[in-house]
Amino acid sequence: MPASRAAPITAPACGRHCRLRAPRLASPHEKANSPMHRPDRRAFVIRLSALAALSGAGVALSACGGSDDNDDTPAPKYAYGVASGDPLADRVILWTHAQPPGSDADVPLVWEVARDAAFTQRVASGKTVASAAAGHTAKADATGLAPGQSYFYRFRHDVADESAVRLSPVGRTRTLPAAGATDLALAVLSCSNYPAGHFHVMGEVARSDAQFALHLGDFIYEYGAGGYASADAPAMGRVVQPTTECLTLADYRTRYAQYRSDPDIKVLAAALPLIAVWDDHEIANDAWTAGAENHDPATEGAFTTRRDAAMKAWHEWMPVRTPDATDLRKIYRSFDFGGLAALHMLETRVIAREKQISLADLANPATAQAAAAALSSPTRQLLGTEQLAWLQRQMAGSSATWQVLGQQVLMARMTAPVSVLSALNAANTTPEAQAAGMKAITDYLTARQVAAQNPAALTEAQRALLDTRRNPKLGYNLDAWDGYPAEREKVLASAAQLGKRLIVLAGDTHNAWSSQLTLMDGTVVGQEFATSSVSSPGMEEYLSALPPAQTQQIFMGVVDDLRYAETASRGFLMMRFTPAEARGQWHFVSTVKSASYTSTRSAPLAANLTQRTPQAA
Template identity: 60%
Template sequence: MPTPRSTAMTITSRREFIIRIGSASAALASGPLLSACGGGSDESDTLPVRFDYGVASGDPLADRVILWTHAKHGDFDAPSQAILLDWEVAEDAAFSQVVARGQVTAEPAAGHTAKVDATGLRAGTDYYYRFVAGTSISPVGRTRTLPAADVENVKLAVFSCANYPAGYFHVYTEAVRQGAQYAIHLGDYIYEYAADGYASGDAQALGRVVQPTHEILTLDDYRRRYAQYRSDPDLKQLHASMPMIAVWDDHEISNNTWREGAENHTEGAESRFVDRLAAALQAYHEWLPIRTAASGDHKEIWRSFDFGNLLSLHMLDTRIAAREKQISLAELASPQTATQALARLASPQRTLLGHVQQQWLAQQLAASQARWQVLGQQVLMARMQVPVSILRHLNPESLDPAALPAAMQAIEAYLRARAIAAQAPQMLTDEQRALLDPTTNPKLGYNLDAWDGYPAAREAVLQTAHQLGKPLLVLAGDTHNAWHSDLTLMDGTKVGEEFATSSVSSPGFEEYLHMFAPAQLQALFVDLIDDLQYLNAHQRGLLLMDFTHRTATGHWIFVDTVKSRSYAAVRGHSAAFIEPAP
């Protein structure tokens, strides 16, 4: 039952909350609130408890939300027993209006993390929460339940690909400044590489060398890497400011993960993949404020969230549930393997989601009465297809600077032939006709780790939505670049749009195709790829999605640097998805 209303501290905005939260927590530590708490265990009463990694909330529903913290006597390596924590949820930051409370234990078996599903809350309401152990009090977090029934507007901040050694996580702070209500993380929340691995060239200078310094393989390794990421002040601020809905991509496990392995895993030399996967998923569920499936199966991460009558968000797993092994462009290019690779690529049985998840998604789409149907998932769904005459010179799997002159010639030849065909087709040479003929110069997806590598699976999802009369809005990450594309069936029918976010810190195409000016590269992609409307291939940022009943608008917001402690935000492209109301 709530305690009597007080005139203590009133905070009217998220931004003000962030500014004042530090001083509020300090004041509360010596205030009268302790009489309202259970007091924790005997050990908690006698030894100070540290909440080094802050607090977090996630997986909000209309009446509940997951609350998270990490609690220990000492730092990460210090020995510590289980710690009994009191938790509280209040309508105000002074905790004079407590609406829910209980106890939860930070267990060594869970890496000293603690999660609780705080229930009995009101829909569409902001709440404050904290954990208490004796006289030790966690930082205060702010969370929000999902709205129910009629809702006019929802604002989501969409993230992907946060590489600790690559730069600072300014993008997380910017989401708070932009007034986002909910954080959507589409994966690569951490990376698995060693200290000399991917995008680590500036790590020493930035003071961001990864821990442990070797590639992470064991449960202890993954826990340590999460602890380092969660010590980041920008990420702490994000988690303390709004609830997060998250799914993994590949780097929470290993690069280009599929259901039985990964590109960056050597079976035997790096343990068994099944053991590595189990360790990675256990650490993920320990450190993320995610509601574990009722079955207890850590792999079962797909789930839906209803934001009243405005939108239904369906979070998918395109990595480990059922994904078949990726086909490489090298396999398609080799005379020895091309026939078999093409047959695998075109197979109607080739799966990405798997039957169980696909049936679940179809049921969710059919049952939802919300205005917008949104898929939150990892990899690009739109058709990113490039003529083979170009792709053979510009293979993103193995970029060779020496091949760039030939690539530019191939691009110019194709675009010239296409221009002549549009204006004076009778002037085409036989060679140019061959360039435009899909039987002699077919288009292939440049990234076969994405849905382009699983065309039958993509068609099944899009056809399901189309047959239900429900246009899809798909959110994606993974590529470190920002994209806006149409979603089309194999026959060209438009059935939705895809909004893909850039990365938090991982480098994009600018690192691999730096010989192109950004504007030149972006114009080339838009010109070559039929369904592509927009590309930013050189800036880090987030996608701010603003939903109303009339439009779903994506605002791509970038930061000018991740290599300096100070930054400036840059408003990039905006695009509105407008469909007739049903």
């Protein structure tokens, strides 16, 4: 059921040292009917320690940190707000960051959960510590809650003085539903790159009727100032900190702190419980088990040292339950939404992923045979045997209507003929290169059209283009599941053999897609819905010479399993589940480069229990 709405409530006053209050926000109805979404929420982020506002859930929140007249112990700042995550039917993780000004001392905290924002109906409480060893972050697993309920939560400095100056901002969270759930709304996000643009998308999620938020990776990016997608950062005031590339634990902590200082992240974090996994940029670009494209051991040290620092920071700064404290790589875990959907969150980066195979190696006659053999190897791993066995057990033991995989990279076959891939080079945008690429695409699509209408009229050259032995199809991105076909087949075959209705959610590409999921023999076993990015640029930057509509047409014409594509807009995916259908709808913002923007939505795309192929709803 959609999250219930409460009348606007103001959190307790901050005491005489705080005078700033959060102004009234437009209601969801007013926001939806305004011609332009303006950045008003940025003006009321409370200085020093406050979360400014929660618009969509109808709550205005504020708190202060600083000195206090009644206690010699300095009050902590809650500079990055509060967050919740990894909800279960009876519990949820609560998160904050608390640190006294100019002090590295540990901060003892009390956490409180209540049915109302004034905390007159408290239902649970406990103690935790924002320790220096954890970068002054603090978590609590708030247990003893009721299923399918919304709650308010906050933290309080655990000292004798209980004045409002010791309080954190107030957040709102929700537990998973009890058995018999009939409606579920998940907001799916990916690729939030601070220097690339504003996080308007996160503000939109907070104002939506989503019950839970999923972040499928690249919550931060590791590059230094002037790195990937940073050209407009100085003008927007979004130059990354530290300005160097993230290598150490201190670097990653500083980067997470900067991201969590963003107003839209604060609003979303306090509005909805988050379920998250990492992708490569939480560590380094195109990471795999033993290295990454963006890591040079000769100048940056051992990859495992960097990886371990990055994972520690992620577990500190994200509101996640750590499944195995002895091995921080193991972030795969399941969530049951009242028997309606079972969500299995996967790790596809550093547990077992073998090194990516490059298209260049497949195209080079000197390396093609070895690269092709490695690509098609039946033992090639992405999840690894332990995680795959876990996933198979989870699906086999679940009676949920929908089995949903929340993971990082595209699972569907995004394959194109070599004749097209070899002619498209995003690094070469000369008129000659563009013309060659368009000719390769036109020739292939023309051959397909002739084959469909009058096969006898095919020329020998066209027959060669359609012959997969002479013109094989390869994934355009071998960092995705197309680079690990044997293990993809095992995952999809498991779902098919168990008779499960499978939905796969993906991020990573910065574009919106939906595809049917097929076995090697062409059998359709499920659907994939992939979200666009929060701010990272998509195909509109890499194929800038092509109009977006033409890019979409090319992908739809060349990729057999693709059913929907939007390659020019930033946004999020809203997934809605009922016993009868799973339905995806993409929400887009007009720009992330300026403070003002408009929003639009795609037509919904549904897959129901009797029709496996996505159809326009």
